Amino acid sequence: MPRDVWKPNVTVAAVIERAGRFLLIEEEAQGELVLNQPAGHWEPGESLVEASVREVLEESACDFVPAALVGIYRAWAAPEEVIYLRFAFCGDSGEQDASRALDEGIVRTLWLTPDEIRASAKRHRSPLVLRCVEDYLAGRRYPLDILTHLG
Numbered sequence: 001m002p003r004d005v006w007k008p009n010v011t012v013a014a015v016i017e018r019a020g021r022f023l024l025i026e027e028e029a030q031g032e033l034v035l036n037q038p039a040g041h042w043e044p045g046e047s048l049v050e051a052s053v054r055e056v057l058e059e060s061a062c063d064f065v066p067a068a069l070v071g072i073y074r075a076w077a078a079p080e081e082v083i084y085l086r087f088a089f090c091g092d093s094g095e096q097d098a099s100r101a102l103d104e105g106i107v108r109t110l111w112l113t114p115d116e117i118r119a120s121a122k123r124h125r126s127p128l129v130l131r132c133v134e135d136y137l138a139g140r141r142y143p144l145d146i147l148t149h150l151g
Contacts, residue, residue, distance in 0.1 A: 008074070008083040012052040013039035013128070015070050015090040015136045016062075021111035022133055023093065025059050028105045029125055035110070035117075036125040037088070037132060038064075047149040052089045060093070060109045061100035067091040068141035073128050088132040090141065 014037055016023040024035045038059040042051045049066050056064035066089040073086040096109065112120070117133055124130060 008085045010042040010048075011039055011084055011086045012042055012048055012055055013037040013086055013088045013132060014052050014056045014064055014066070014093075015088055015132050016056070016064065016093045017090070017136065018093070018111065021113055022117060023060060023062070024110045024112055024117070024129070025102075026107045026110060027059075027125070028107065033107060033123070034125040035120055035123050036129055039086070042087075048087050048147055049089065049144060049149075052087070056093060057100075058103045059106050061097045061102060062109075063094040065091045065093070066144060069144060069146060070132055070140055070142075071135050073131065075126060075128055084126075084128075086128055086132075087147075088128075088135070089144075090136055 023038065025038055026033055026035055038056040040055040040059065042048060046054065052066055053064050056062055068090050070088040070090050073088065075084045075086065076082060114133060114137060117130060121130055
């Protein structure tokens with residue numbers, strides 16, 4: 001890809017574990033039902049941590065309190081050759097607010113075990129879904145203050 005058109009899409013994702021199960025969302029993407037962590041694009045005017053809190057609320061109707069950064073991932077999606085730079089956070093979430101509508105395209109939330117996530121890999125929106133869970137299970141945690149947000 002020519003250097004003058006390379007512009008990665010920055011995304012955030014939340015790895016939320018409760019009692020050995022992880023919060024995933026089932027969503028429509030390119031005409032298919034896929035599984036993903038609550039995740040989405042970083043928007044102007046917010047920090048990466050704020051973006052993760054917003055995305056969890058929009059996609060799962062749960063409050064999210066980030067505790068650590070699990071990892072930073074570079075991935076690309078064919079055929080458009082779009083580059084994604086994903087910041088994955090872990091932390092705690094509250095209970096789902098049943099009165100709050102989920103984002104457009106979100107079908108439902110699910111709490112799956114690591115084995116169920118591994119078994120459903122063909123339905124993952126990207127390989128990053130499983131990679132983030134595996135990194136979390138391996139104990140990868142970086143303090144939030146590793147990220148500096150000025151302004």
